[in-house]
Amino acid sequence: MTQTPTDTPRRDEWPLWEVFVRAKNGLEHKHCGSVHAVDARMALELARDLYTRRQEGVSIWVVRSDQIVASDPDAKPELFDPSADKIYRHPTFYRLPAEVDHM
Amino acid sequence: MLVTELLQTTPDPAAETALTLPDYDPETQAALFRYLLRLGDSVLILGQRTSEWCGHAPVLEEEMALANFGLDLIGQARMLLTYAGALEGKGRDEDTLAFLRYEHEYRNVTMTELPNGDFARTMVRHFLFASWMVLLWARLQSSADPHLAAIAGKAVKEARYHQRHAGGWVVRLGDGTALSHDKTQAALDDLWPYTAEWFESDEDDARLAQAGIAPHPGEFAARWRETVTPTLAEAQLRMPPESPFRSHGRWGRHSEHMGHLLPEMQYLQRAYPGGKW
Numbered sequence: 468m469t470q471t472p473t474d475t476p477r478r479d480e481w482p483l484w485e486v487f488v489r490a491k492n493g494l495e496h497k498h499c500g501s502v503h504a505v506d507a508r509m510a511l512e513l514a515r516d517l518y519t520r521r522q523e524g525v526s527i528w529v530v531r532s533d534q535i536v537a538s539d540p541d542a543k544p545e546l547f548d549p550s551a552d553k554i555y556r557h558p559t560f561y562r563l564p565a566e567v568d569h570m
Numbered sequence: 571m572l573v574t575e576l577l578q579t580t581p582d583p584a585a586e587t588a589l590t591l592p593d594y595d596p597e598t599q600a601a602l603f604r605y606l607l608r609l610g611d612s613v614l615i616l617g618q619r620t621s622e623w624c625g626h627a628p629v630l631e632e633e634m635a636l637a638n639f640g641l642d643l644i645g646q647a648r649m650l651l652t653y654a655g656a657l658e659g660k661g662r663d664e665d666t667l668a669f670l671r672y673e674h675e676y677r678n679v680t681m682t683e684l685p686n687g688d689f690a691r692t693m694v695r696h697f698l699f700a701s702w703m704v705l706l707w708a709r710l711q712s713s714a715d716p717h718l719a720a721i722a723g724k725a726v727k728e729a730r731y732h733q734r735h736a737g738g739w740v741v742r743l744g745d746g747t748a749l750s751h752d753k754t755q756a757a758l759d760d761l762w763p764y765t766a767e768w769f770e771s772d773e774d775d776a777r778l779a780q781a782g783i784a785p786h787p788g789e790f791a792a793r794w795r796e797t798v799t800p801t802l803a804e805a806q807l808r809m810p811p812e813s814p815f816r817s818h819g820r821w822g823r824h825s826e827h828m829g830h831l832l833p834e835m836q837y838l839q840r841a842y843p844g845g846k847w
Contacts, residue, residue: 481629502631505742512735513631516638 610650744805
């Protein structure tokens, strides 16, 4: 665990925030990068200035990076490998009747 | 065609013929030309000053924010100067007006040409200026001149963001440490006297107000003060007293700093006349 605990912020560097941008209404917010900022308001403004300069978005979320709970990279084998041979979980596994063409 | 529909990429030499020009009497046309220079030069010169922060901002993220400020301002200048050149009808395009005039021909308000100073000073200046521009652009949206109204419609949104972002910094720095407070207060004290010029007027202003083309500058004095007061109070800053000092950039009489800014800004066009991107 190398994360900096939230209750002892470093004074020489601003906290890191993850930035999520929604490209247009109806789509989901997508992670696009991160910014350093002292608080939520500044994080939103700087995210706007860094990540929406070319009309990339209509909405921004920012989340303190140290608030994100991530899966353990060492647990990759047991978490993700078991799904590798379950091809029946993909819709393309099933042959559709001719009547439901173009699914 | 409106000037806001041009200028997607490089200066358009056909702007003078492409734009639908309103039919004004010669005096109004000349007054509007000078008004467009006053406005266009103010955003041009502040854009130039803001761009000086490239490579020097305190953090990378804020450097991008400042570069965006500069680009917004230069974009506004392009529209205003293109329209000014077309209205004048002497074949001067935006580049000719921006880069090939002499000091006394620039009509920017003096505050825009003052050196950036430290980060606090830059943000105080930007907040004071943007707060004025928000009021001005909002009123110009209903200008009787279709080009000016269209430019204002685009610019008012940019100015609102500038006011918000710079205002945020004024509060953070003013209400920050003792050192940041002192620097912010010093910047406010130094810059404040230069705001009086914004609300001064002459016969051009009277003529354009009469024609419904541009509001009378004096009408913003009280409202501008009301607009900036809450932010300055939140920032724990003391409002400087009124002073009899008046700057005269809008009349072409500049501070000593303008003579140093212009050679750098004009260098490329002077060294490589007609150079294009």
